[in-house]
Each structure stands twice: as C-alpha cells, then as structure tokens.
Amino acid sequence: xxxxxxxxxLLFLPAAFFFSxxxxxxxxxxxxxxxxxxxxxxSKIKFVGISNYTDIVQTAEFYSVIVNTVLFVLFxxxxxxxxxxxxxxxxxxxxxxxxxxxxxxxxxxxLFSLSVASILFLWIYNPLAGPIDAILQIFGLDSPRWxxxxxxxxxxxxxxxxxxxxxxxxxxxxAAMMSVSKEMIEAARLEGASDWVxxxxxxxxxxxxxxxxxxxxxxVFGLQYVMIPVNILTQGGPNQGxxxxxxxxxxxxFVFYQVGKSAxxxxxTMLLFVIFAWWRNKVLDKKVYxxx
Amino acid sequence: xxxxxILSGLFCMLALLxxxxxxxxxxxxxxxxxxxVEIEYWHVASDSFGGQTVRELVADFNKTHPNIKVxxxxxxxxxxxxxxxxxxxxxxxxxxDVVQMGWNFLNYAHENFETENIDKIFADAGDPNFIKDTFExxxxxxxxxxxxxxxxxxxxxxxxxxYYNPDIxxxxxxxxxxxxxxxxxxxxxxxxxxxxxxxxxFFMQEYADTWTNQALVESNGGTMLTHxxxxxxxxxxxxxxxxxxxxxxxxxxNGTGLHATNEEGFQSFTSGKLAMxxxxxxxxxxxxxxxxxxxxxxxxxxxxxxxxxxxxGGNFLMILSKDKAKQKAAVEFVKxxxxxxxxxxxxxxxxxxxxxxxxxxxxxxxxLIDENENIKKAMEMLPNVTPWVSFxxxxxxxxxxxxxxxxxxILNGSKTxxxxxxxxxxxxxxxxx
Numbered sequence: 001x002x003x004x005x006x007x008x009x010l011l012f013l014p015a016a017f018f019f020s021x022x023x024x025x026x027x028x029x030x031x032x033x034x035x036x037x038x039x040x041x042x043s044k045i046k047f048v049g050i051s052n053y054t055d056i057v058q059t060a061e062f063y064s065v066i067v068n069t070v071l072f073v074l075f076x077x078x079x080x081x082x083x084x085x086x087x088x089x090x091x092x093x094x095x096x097x098x099x100x101x102x103x104x105x106x107x108x109x110x111l112f113s114l115s116v117a118s119i120l121f122l123w124i125y126n127p128l129a130g131p132i133d134a135i136l137q138i139f140g141l142d143s144p145r146w147x148x149x150x151x152x153x154x155x156x157x158x159x160x161x162x163x164x165x166x167x168x169x170x171x172x173x174x175a176a177m178m179s180v181s182k183e184m185i186e187a188a189r190l191e192g193a194s195d196w197v198x199x200x201x202x203x204x205x206x207x208x209x210x211x212x213x214x215x216x217x218x219x220v221f222g223l224q225y226v227m228i229p230v231n232i233l234t235q236g237g238p239n240q241g242x243x244x245x246x247x248x249x250x251x252x253x254f255v256f257y258q259v260g261k262s263a264x265x266x267x268x269t270m271l272l273f274v275i276f277a278w279w280r281n282k283v284l285d286k287k288v289y290x291x292x
Numbered sequence: 293x294x295x296x297x298i299l300s301g302l303f304c305m306l307a308l309l310x311x312x313x314x315x316x317x318x319x320x321x322x323x324x325x326x327x328x329v330e331i332e333y334w335h336v337a338s339d340s341f342g343g344q345t346v347r348e349l350v351a352d353f354n355k356t357h358p359n360i361k362v363x364x365x366x367x368x369x370x371x372x373x374x375x376x377x378x379x380x381x382x383x384x385x386x387x388x389d390v391v392q393m394g395w396n397f398l399n400y401a402h403e404n405f406e407t408e409n410i411d412k413i414f415a416d417a418g419d420p421n422f423i424k425d426t427f428e429x430x431x432x433x434x435x436x437x438x439x440x441x442x443x444x445x446x447x448x449x450x451x452x453x454x455y456y457n458p459d460i461x462x463x464x465x466x467x468x469x470x471x472x473x474x475x476x477x478x479x480x481x482x483x484x485x486x487x488x489x490x491x492x493x494f495f496m497q498e499y500a501d502t503w504t505n506q507a508l509v510e511s512n513g514g515t516m517l518t519h520x521x522x523x524x525x526x527x528x529x530x531x532x533x534x535x536x537x538x539x540x541x542x543x544x545x546n547g548t549g550l551h552a553t554n555e556e557g558f559q560s561f562t563s564g565k566l567a568m569x570x571x572x573x574x575x576x577x578x579x580x581x582x583x584x585x586x587x588x589x590x591x592x593x594x595x596x597x598x599x600x601x602x603x604x605g606g607n608f609l610m611i612l613s614k615d616k617a618k619q620k621a622a623v624e625f626v627k628x629x630x631x632x633x634x635x636x637x638x639x640x641x642x643x644x645x646x647x648x649x650x651x652x653x654x655x656x657x658x659x660l661i662d663e664n665e666n667i668k669k670a671m672e673m674l675p676n677v678t679p680w681v682s683f684x685x686x687x688x689x690x691x692x693x694x695x696x697x698x699x700x701x702i703l704n705g706s707k708t709x710x711x712x713x714x715x716x717x718x719x720x721x722x723x724x725x
Contacts, residue, residue, distance in 0.1 A: 040379045128560035235500040238700035256690040
C-alpha cells in the first residue's frame with residue numbers, strides 16, 4: 001500500500017542523494033580508515049588490518065573509558081530524565097501557584113551555549129575563590145577538587161550539562177503531563193483512586209511516549225554535549241578520568257593525530273549506539289503507549 | 293508535465309552545486325599572471341593576543357614591499373589549532389607559506405610536513421648567514437632537531453616564571469622584595485602564608501602539556517628523553533625527576549599547594565586569594581590587567597644551587613612554500629618580522645620575549661624593559677633556555693599525554709612521584725618503540 005510511484009522515487013532521490021553523500025559515504029570512509037595507520041598528512045599510510053581494534057580492546061584505557069561513559073549516562077539520566085520527570089509532575093499536579101515563573105526560570109539556562117555554561121561553572125567550582133568554597137568555608141570545610149578527582153569530575157561535568165539541558169527536557173515532560181486527559185483523572189478520583197494509583201496507572205502510561213523520547217535524547221545528545229565542557233575544562237583529565245567514548249575519538253584524531261585508532265573507536269562507539277537503539281526498539285518501545 | 297518540472301528542479305540543484313564548486317577554483321587562479329608574489333601567513337594571534345599587531349605589521353609590509361602581497365590568517369586554539377588546520381590544508385594542497393609553529397610541535401612538523409631545507413631557502417634568497425647572525429646559539433638551537441637540522445626561525449619566546457602577590461607576602465610577614473629563589477624557599481614561604489591566611493599559597497600551571505614539569509626535572513639535573521641503543525626512551529625515571537615532581541606534590545598534600553585546573557588557579561591568583569603562581573611570562577599582561585594588586589615576577593626557582601633550565605615556549609616560523617619566488621618573498625617577510633623594531637611591536641602585543649641578540653642592551657625593546665620590572669626578570673632567564681622536548685615518532689603526542697596523566701596521579705597523591713613516573717616511563721617506552 002505504501003509503494004512508491006515513479007515520480008515518488010524521483011522525489012525521494014534528492015534526499016537519498018544528500019543522505020548518502022553526507023552520512024553513509026563518510027561512515028564508509030571511517031570504517032575503511034579504521035584498518036589503516038595514518039596521521040592525515042603523511043604520505044605514509046599503512047594497512048594494519050584489525051590491529052587498531054585489537055590494540056584498543058587490549059588496553060585498560062578502553063574499559064575505563066567505557067566505565068566513564070556509563071557513569072556519564074547514569075548521572076545525565078538522573079539530572080536530565082528523572083528530575084525533569086518529577087519536577088514536571090509536581091508542577092502539573094501538586095503546585096498551585098507560580099507555575100509560569102518556574103517554567104521561565106527552568107528554561108532560561110537552555111538558551112545559553114555550553115561553552116558559556118562551562119566558563120560559568122569554572123568560577124562556581126573554583127576551589128579557592130568560588131562561591132561553593134565560600135559557603136564551605138563558613139562551616140570550616142575545604143572545597144573538594146571538583147575537576148581534579150576521578151568520578152567527582154564526571155559528576156561535576158554532568159552538572160554543567162544538567163544546568164543547560166534540564167529546562168528543555170522539563171518543558172517537554174510538562175507538556176506531556178498537561179495533556180493527560182483531565183476527565184480520566186476526575187473519573188478515577190470519583191472511583192476513589194489515590195494520587196499514587198493515578199500516577200502509576202494513568203499519568204505514567206499516558207506520558208510514556210514523551211518520556212521515552214526524553215530518555216533517548218538524554219543519552220544520545222547528552223554524550224555529545226559532554227564533549228564541550230570536557231574539551232574546555234579538563235581535556236579528558238585528571239588521568240583520563242573524564243575521557244569518554246566521544247572525547248577519545250576527538251583526542252586520537254586531533255590531539256594524537258592517529259586517525260586509524262580514532263576511526264576504530266568511532267566504529268566501536270557506533271556499534272554500542274546501534275545496540276542501544278535496538279534495545280530501545282525491541283524492549284522499551286513495547287511498554288510505551290502511543291496515542292495513534 | 294509534472295515529471296518535467298521535477299526533473300528541471302533537480303537539474304537546477306545540480307547546476308548550482310557544480311557552479312559553487314567552480315567558483316573557488318576560478319577565483320584562485322585569477323592573479324597568477326601578475327608580477328606581485330602572493331604569500332599567506334598563518335598565526336595564532338587573536339584580538340586579545342596581538343591580533344591587531346599582526347594586521348598592522350602585514351599592512352605595513354605590503355605598503356613597503358609593492359612586489360609582495362602577504363595575506364594573514366588567524367587560527368584559533370593556539371598552536372594545536374593551527375597544526376590541526378595545517379593538517380587539513382596540506383591534505384587539500386592549499387599550503388600556506390609562512391606559519392607560526394609551536395615549539396612542542398617541532399619534531400612532528402619536521403617529520404610530517406615536507407619542506408625545503410630552511411638554510412637552503414635563506415642561501416637562495418642571498419642571506420645564508422641570517423640565522424647565525426641574528427640569534428645566540430642557544431636560541432637558534434631551539435628550532436633544530438636533535439641531529440642539528442634547522443627546521444625554522446625562532447620568533448616568539450616564553451618561559452616559566454614565578455608570579456607573586458606582594459600584599460599577601462606582607463600580610464604573612466614576608467618581604468616582597470625577597471621572593472623565593474629555590475623550591476625549598478617556595479615551600480617555606482607557602483607554609484608561612486598558609487599558617488597566616490589559611491589559604492593554599494602556590495599553584496603551578498596544569499595545562500595539557502608538560503612544559504613546567506620539564507623545567508622542574510631539568511633544573512634538578514634530570515632529563516625528559518634519552519637516546520639508548522639507537523632508540524629514544526623516557527629519561528625521567530630517575531630520582532632527580534621524581535624529587536622534582538614530589539616537591540610540588542608535597543605542597544599539595546600538606547595543603548600549602550593548590551591542585552586545580554589552570555583557569556581556576558589563575559582566577560584564584562588574580563582575585564587576590566593565591567600568593568604564588570608558576571606559569572608562562574606570556575600571562576604577564578593578562579595578570580597585570582586583571583589583578584587589583586601589583587603583580588610581581590621573579591625567576592623560576594632553582595633546586596639548591598643547581599642551574600635553572602627552562603624550556604622555550606612560543607613559536608618559530610616555518611617556510612612551507614615550494615615555489616622559488618614565493619620562498620624568496622617568504623624570506624623577505626620573515627626578515628621583516630625579525631627586525632628589532634617589529635619584534636618589539638609583536639612582543640608588546642603578545643607578551644612574548646624577543647629571540648634576537650642584544651635586544652635587552654639596545655634599541656626600542658630596551659625602553660620596554662626599563663619600564664617594566666617583570667619583563668626584565670624574564671629576560672634575565674634567556675641564557676637558561678633549553679628546547680622544549682617533544683616526543684618523537686607517530687605516537688609522540690600520545691606519549692606526552694601519558695606524562696600529563698602521570699602529573700595528575702602524582703598531584704592527587706594516589707601514587708608517589710617515583711612510582712607514577714616509573715609506570716609512565718614503561719608506557720612511553722612502549723609507545724616510542
């Protein structure tokens with residue numbers, strides 16, 4: 001029933017043309033590059049087979065990078081998925097006054113660029129001259145080294161991204177919360193359902209399609225956002241403590257000038273994202289309610 | 293009919309694409325027939341870092357040299373950014389003629405960017421002794437590889453110095469006119485300041501490079517890199533190097549030293565909270581401008597009475613042109629940039645130190661020094677300048693990263709300097725194979 005006519009194919013062609021040039025061709029080149037050792041300039045390009053991959057998998061660095069990436073995802077899910085979910089519920093169903101004020105306040109930071117946010121937080125985190133330190137000093141405490149301790153650095157960077165992204169995700173969730181039909185909730189109330197039952201049986205299922213969208217962009221975009229503060233504030237440090245899958249691709253290509261390894265990392269990263277997308281489609285989508 | 297419309301639409305789009313592609317190539321070949329030689333100059337001078345000076349220098353050169361036209365191009369993100377852009381430019385065959393190359397990219401540039409021998413380029417242009425006549429031997433050597441090949445012409449120098457805040461010194465009962473000369477004194481001063489003010493008192497820059505660490509190691513009699521059995525190996529797996537690193541780590545451990553990102557350390561200093569910062573003289577103008585106290589400078593501290601050795605930061609000029617006429621024009625331009633007067637302009641705009649002989653004794657730069665005590669202190673260290681070690685080979689830049697990571701581990705206190713340096717040396721030797 002959805003078969004294309006001749007002119008249909010023709011209309012499809014320009015998009016396909018650009019898509020294959022700007023998406024699939026680079027992807028193919030990237031896969032090819034991952035089998036070579038090259039620095040992008042030298043005339044010496046050496047075919048090394050799969051040794052870029054075997055080298056990567058054999059280093060401890062690869063696994064610490066994956067652990068860091070998972071930690072980033074966990075923190076980002078808490079700040080940019082779970083919290084917006086709870087806040088939007090509170091705003092839609094619990095709070096009586098000042099809703100618009102909160103909407104504006106929460107959304108405002110998402111208008112700033114991440115570089116601006118990074119510089120801002122550089123001041124906030126300053127262990128000797130920053131405001132957090134000033135507060136801690138009142139209690140006689142020393143400021144932690146926000147950007148210089150393993151794991152803490154991932155939390156600190158996730159906070160910067162949360163500051164920017166929270167508002168946008170919050171507005172998306174709020175729109176979904178508001179569109180749950182009032183009649184259904186009224187009817188449930190008349191039947192004597194508690195707030196908890198209404199949340200579990202009506203609101204969560206009804207907002208699940210938006211929630212899944214926010215969940216996916218939190219993971220996929222979030223990992224790309226990580227690149228900017230990491231590059232500005234830590235360059236992957238301390239001791240590669242904030243290096244993640246996206247940053248190492250950049251680091252190998254443009255800091256170490258090892259294109260082959262970088263391409264291999266990119267392919268591995270893509271595979272992980274493919275697995276994520278497959279899991280989302282197969283497992284997660286089954287539990288989601290779509291209106292149409 | 294509809295099909296036709298669609299087809300013509302597609303055709304228009306294709307035509308546009310093709311035309312857009314042609315546009316570039318036609319405009320490039322337009323001026324090839326003129327007598328004027330066009331060369332391109334790549335630099336890292338942003339508007340807050342001598343950008344205006346570069347534009348003035350280039351405009352003035354073009355005015356006084358009617359047969360040469362220099363176009364300047366700014367590259368963001370300093371020398372790393374410039375090298376990245378250069379990679380791309382060379383890959384597409386659009387080579388600039390004169391570039392500012394960071395000292396730490398010397399080996400990399402020499403191994404990867406095919407250039408004609410710089411001595412031959414100057415000889416062909418009729419001035420074979422320019423480099424020898426213009427620079428002291430230890431400065432000319434900075435732009436040479438280890439086997440003595442001259443890769444470029446020294447242009448901008450920076451070196452690490454110790455900045456301090458005289459107000460905090462006074463508050464802690466220290467004499468601002470007697471800044472610490474050795475690391476032992478730095479540690480004592482920091483301890484006294486910590487006791488009086490409660491704040492950490494010392495920060496050493498933590499850029500993603502090993503510049504100041506090299507200064508520490510070499511000033512304590514250590515080396516970064518050694519040549520053994522025909523192979524390059526890490527040279528810092530020694531007690532001297534470990535002790536040099538450990539001095540800073542101990543200060544961090546007992547709370548008198550600050551371990552933070554670079555910008556955090558600098559902010560703490562300019563906001564008057566931190567007493568001492570060891571970083572590049574290139575930060576002088578910025579510090580003087582953004583602090584509300586009188587920023588003072590002293591020479592990089594020594595270990596006991598061992599001689600201080602500081603690696604050169606900044607850049608040298610490389611000539612990449614293949615064409616003879618362009619090479620000649622590039623030499624002309626480089627000589628113009630290296631004149632005492634133009635170096636003074638450039639260094640006023642950026643805060644770099646001039647590489648040329650006798651700048652401190654005569655001419656326009658002497659005036660500058662007489663007015664600013666901080667520059668004078670830095671100029672005193674020029675005889676102590678050594679080349680910034682860059683690790684050789686395809687994995688060289690990755691090897692440097694290993695050492696950067698080791699610094700974090702040491703300052704963190706999770707390992708002692710000798711343990712961390714030993715592990716880093718093993719990794720680096722593996723990478724340099």
